[in-house]
Amino acid sequence: MLSSSWLKAALVVDPVMISTSGDVLVGPSVLAGFLEELLPMTDIVTPNIKEASVLLGGVPLKSVSDMRTAAKLIHDLGPRNVLVKGGDLPNSLDAIDVFFDGEEFYELCSPRVNTRNSHGTGCTLASCIAAELAKGSSMLSAVKTAKHFIEAALDYSRDMTIGNGAQGPFDHFLALNINQSSCRLNRFNPNDLLLYAVTDSAMNRKWGRSIAEAVKAAVEGGATIVQLREKDAETRDFLEAAKVCLEICHSYGVPLLINDRIDVALACDADGVHVGQSDMPARLARTLLGPEKIIGVSCKTPEQAHQAWIDGADYIGCGGVYPTNTKANNRTIGLEGLKEVCLASTLPVVAIGGIGLSNAREVMKLGAPNLNGVAVVSALFDRECILTETRNLHALVS
Ligand SMILES: Cc1ncc(COP(=O)(O)OP(=O)(O)O)c(N)n1
Numbered sequence: 461m462l463s464s465s466w467l468k469a470a471l472v473v474d475p476v477m478i479s480t481s482g483d484v485l486v487g488p489s490v491l492a493g494f495l496e497e498l499l500p501m502t503d504i505v506t507p508n509i510k511e512a513s514v515l516l517g518g519v520p521l522k523s524v525s526d527m528r529t530a531a532k533l534i535h536d537l538g539p540r541n542v543l544v545k546g547g548d549l550p551n552s553l554d555a556i557d558v559f560f561d562g563e564e565f566y567e568l569c570s571p572r573v574n575t576r577n578s579h580g581t582g583c584t585l586a587s588c589i590a591a592e593l594a595k596g597s598s599m600l601s602a603v604k605t606a607k608h609f610i611e612a613a614l615d616y617s618r619d620m621t622i623g624n625g626a627q628g629p630f631d632h633f634l635a636l637n638i639n640q641s642s643c644r645l646n647r648f649n650p651n652d653l654l655l656y657a658v659t660d661s662a663m664n665r666k667w668g669r670s671i672a673e674a675v676k677a678a679v680e681g682g683a684t685i686v687q688l689r690e691k692d693a694e695t696r697d698f699l700e701a702a703k704v705c706l707e708i709c710h711s712y713g714v715p716l717l718i719n720d721r722i723d724v725a726l727a728c729d730a731d732g733v734h735v736g737q738s739d740m741p742a743r744l745a746r747t748l749l750g751p752e753k754i755i756g757v758s759c760k761t762p763e764q765a766h767q768a769w770i771d772g773a774d775y776i777g778c779g780g781v782y783p784t785n786t787k788a789n790n791r792t793i794g795l796e797g798l799k800e801v802c803l804a805s806t807l808p809v810v811a812i813g814g815i816g817l818s819n820a821r822e823v824m825k826l827g828a829p830n831l832n833g834v835a836v837v838s839a840l841f842d843r844e845c846i847l848t849e850t851r852n853l854h855a856l857v858s
């Protein structure tokens with residue numbers, strides 16, 4: 461028995477051999493067909509740990525380390541990507557899935573949802589991956605989105621009572637009802653890019669403010685995401701300031717990213733990083749930060765935007781839309797350049813460079829697909845009152 465979907469020439473296979481409830485669903489002839497014919501043509505196979513064990517001739521999987529070994533061995537059987545689902549792993553507080561793309565391993569971790577309503581999760585996960593691939597996601601993004609969807613759906617339907625069996629189905633229609641629920645579908649919401657405040661240490665010094673004071677004023681004024689871009693801060697000072705800013709931002713429900721410094725982002729458990737074309741490559745940043753963190757990449761061309769998507773970035777910072785004094789020797793690409801990148805990008809885009817009260821509306825009116833907001837430094841932080849400037853700019857772009 462198979463649950464598979466062909467979309468955009470991608471074959472996603474959920475090897476439905478043993479159900480979550482432990483029932484064996486296939487015989488030996490099906491297993492042979494799986495190994496010899498199906499796996500070699502598969503883009504991703506998504507076995508649970510019992511199915512992974514069956515595919516490998518019965519080896520027991522008892523730990524995440526065993527799951528990694530299994531993912532590698534199953535990859536050797538032919539599929540281009542493997543997701544070993546650890547929902548059944550004993551003695552684990554979290555649901556840890558191991559994703560292997562032939563080069564890197566990713567441990568995708570989410571809190572275990574205690575519910576009897578878990579019937580159908582495997583098939584739904586595979587279908588969701590296929591749908592995300594068809595929408596243009598990279599494999600890792602598709603897997604992450606699918607996993608978040610399952611987690612949210614399980615949480616949403618944990619207390620439902622349907623039928624009399626030991627297990628109930630979970631609710632696939634939560635998206636229709638999500639507004640009534642507190643669960644979150646994605647860790648990164650592209651709408652957060654609407655008003656992106658990027659700090660600048662020199663400007664804070666000029667106005668005699670700490671980074672934390674500047675950040676507090678910006679989030680109070682309506683900044684929807686914040687990036688600490690502290691080019692000349694000492695590492696220790698930067699880290700301490702980042703921890704304080706993280707508390708401030710989270711108290712307003714606003715994500716905080718760190719410019720360039722993956723080490724600082726890891727040390728303070730920031731929500732993510734923003735990297736440029738000459739910084740740590742996004743793919744390596746993803747490996748270092750894991751699947752849950754937000755990664756933004758600066759792009760001036762459609763080619764760079766495409767690479768950022770392949771590398772597993774979450775959004776693109778595109779500029780300079782207008783000339784700027786904040787970043788030395790920055791090439792201006794104009795509204796035309798911005799539009800070109802937006803049209804080519806499969807990722808959400810935030811415009812940057814010389815944007816302020818006088819031109820933010822013009823940028824947003826471009827109406828380019830994927831353009832989700834404006835990122836601003838001097839128009840917020842090189843002003844006497846950050847709070848007022850942020851409020852005014854927020855009103856303009858909303
Ligand atoms: C949102 C956003 N977009 C672009 C940049 C520029 O990043 P980068 O190219 O790394 O240049 P520096 O910021 O390091 O000077 C950004 N920081 N944020």
Ligand SMILES: Cc1nc(C(=O)O)sc1CCOP(=O)(O)O
Pocket residue numbers: 758759777778779780781783784785786787790812813814815835836837838839
């Ligand atoms: C940090 C940065 N990156 C840019 C890019 O084009 O990638 S422009 C820029 C500076 C933006 O500052 P302001 O809002 O003061 O013009």
